[in-house]
Amino acid sequence: MTPTSLALACAIALTVTAAEGASVATGTQQTVRGIGASGAWWVNDLAHFPDSVRQNVSELLFNPTTGLGLTDWRYNLGGGGVGVTNPSRVAETPYISDGVYDFSADAAGIYYLKEAVRHGVPIITLFVNSAPTAFTSNGQNCGGSLNIGRLPAYAQYIADVVSYWKTQGIVFTHVSPMNEPDNSFSGCGQEGMSVNILQRGQVLQAVASALSNAGLTTKVIGDETSWALQFAVEAPLWLDSHVGTLLDGVAHHQYNFLPGPLQAVMTAEARSLSGGKLTWSTEICCFKELLDSDANDPLSLVDFGAKYDPTMVGGLRMALLIHQALADAEDEHWDWWTALSSSLGSCTPASNASCVGDVNYNGWEDGLIYYDPNFATDSNFNIYLTKRYQVLKHYSRAVPYGAILRNVSTSILGSESRWRVVMFDYPQAGTPYALVAMNAQAAEGSITITGVDGFTIPSPKIAFRTSVDEDYAQISTPATASDGSLSISAPAMSIYTLFF
Numbered sequence: 001m002t003p004t005s006l007a008l009a010c011a012i013a014l015t016v017t018a019a020e021g022a023s024v025a026t027g028t029q030q031t032v033r034g035i036g037a038s039g040a041w042w043v044n045d046l047a048h049f050p051d052s053v054r055q056n057v058s059e060l061l062f063n064p065t066t067g068l069g070l071t072d073w074r075y076n077l078g079g080g081g082v083g084v085t086n087p088s089r090v091a092e093t094p095y096i097s098d099g100v101y102d103f104s105a106d107a108a109g110i111y112y113l114k115e116a117v118r119h120g121v122p123i124i125t126l127f128v129n130s131a132p133t134a135f136t137s138n139g140q141n142c143g144g145s146l147n148i149g150r151l152p153a154y155a156q157y158i159a160d161v162v163s164y165w166k167t168q169g170i171v172f173t174h175v176s177p178m179n180e181p182d183n184s185f186s187g188c189g190q191e192g193m194s195v196n197i198l199q200r201g202q203v204l205q206a207v208a209s210a211l212s213n214a215g216l217t218t219k220v221i222g223d224e225t226s227w228a229l230q231f232a233v234e235a236p237l238w239l240d241s242h243v244g245t246l247l248d249g250v251a252h253h254q255y256n257f258l259p260g261p262l263q264a265v266m267t268a269e270a271r272s273l274s275g276g277k278l279t280w281s282t283e284i285c286c287f288k289e290l291l292d293s294d295a296n297d298p299l300s301l302v303d304f305g306a307k308y309d310p311t312m313v314g315g316l317r318m319a320l321l322i323h324q325a326l327a328d329a330e331d332e333h334w335d336w337w338t339a340l341s342s343s344l345g346s347c348t349p350a351s352n353a354s355c356v357g358d359v360n361y362n363g364w365e366d367g368l369i370y371y372d373p374n375f376a377t378d379s380n381f382n383i384y385l386t387k388r389y390q391v392l393k394h395y396s397r398a399v400p401y402g403a404i405l406r407n408v409s410t411s412i413l414g415s416e417s418r419w420r421v422v423m424f425d426y427p428q429a430g431t432p433y434a435l436v437a438m439n440a441q442a443a444e445g446s447i448t449i450t451g452v453d454g455f456t457i458p459s460p461k462i463a464f465r466t467s468v469d470e471d472y473a474q475i476s477t478p479a480t481a482s483d484g485s486l487s488i489s490a491p492a493m494s495i496y497t498l499f500f
Ligand SMILES: *[C@@H]1O[C@H](CO)[C@@H](O)[C@H](O)[C@H]1NC(C)=O
Pocket: 026, 027, 028, 029, 407
């Protein structure tokens, strides 16, 4: 091609692609099983709140019509907090000695576990930061490792806990026996234990066997490594097709905050090593822009770091993580870290209620809902919803347990490159259920979504939007045009869910 015809061809390609917006194909990807968060730690504070507030939080998290309708709840089976210097990052343990338990322990955590079950949350996961001290190398709940000589007893302890709660009507569908086993948490700011890489397969095997010997159908997930780059190096040392048969999902975190296509490399490796088991993204939080100049750009690179951001920037940053996990990495499950947090940083809401709506760089992006860390002295029992809470609703409502991701491709050119679109079929492939589209630019924008390969987008029946000024507000539905395309015009920094 001559330079001129090349330029012309590029211009035509640009025009065509730009006009395409997003295209939705007939093909589908993975089935999504669970969107959730954890009850680690904050449940202890909430135990001191009025019952009406505890109940309100339960409805906000689990109620599928008035709240998020989470489809996974991660219950933290505690180690007892021995050696942990931060008293708010521990959980009581029922373990007294091998085979002897006090199941009245951890009433604070059990409260929300029961609430999740009462609301019919389909996935209930038990996860362990640290085993009780009888199973750790240093007699503490931090800074040590799992004592492999005590593995059979540890596996039996987990099976006994699951069996007991089953008799009480609380069925754990999944167990994760080691959360972030790459880290012993030697700083002792929280419970944690490391597990030797070469022993992780053995741990998963022992727990899977103990559960099945106890006649339980509870499945095992693992290993919840902290960083994607670490997973890439370590997984070949513990994950193989035999371990794959023991797992219901290969669970990972990804605190490197890698771009979606690189997350996809990690999850492809997990599927390949495990003989085809799909991956679960089971914990993420706590992001801050890598470059200060990107403070208001939800699509910017981020890193782990202190920032409290209740605004749409924080909301859409979380949405981007969900989008990457589901659409790029093909995870079949996604969890935020803790549902509630008191990490408000420099904001003291009892003396200045308006600061809960403002960004500060002393708090953390670790909760969906916040509360006053000084509640015990100032009796401020208010709870504060962030935009992350509102944005998560767009996915938790659009993606019921068993929803199937439909292939969508979005233009990578111009302003449309700042949109992210996913669509789901439910209850079976071929039945369009919902579409989530976000406009991650600081300006109004629009996108045209077209069916391709013979797929026709039905007319949406109902639509909701979260923006700077709206919280999951019902809005008028865009109509499907005569050519079958659907155009969405959106205010700056907004996210839509359309139901079909
Ligand atoms: C889309 O769907 C087809 C099956 O129809 C599948 O082969 C393909 O890998 C899917 N994913 C993408 C990203 O196109």
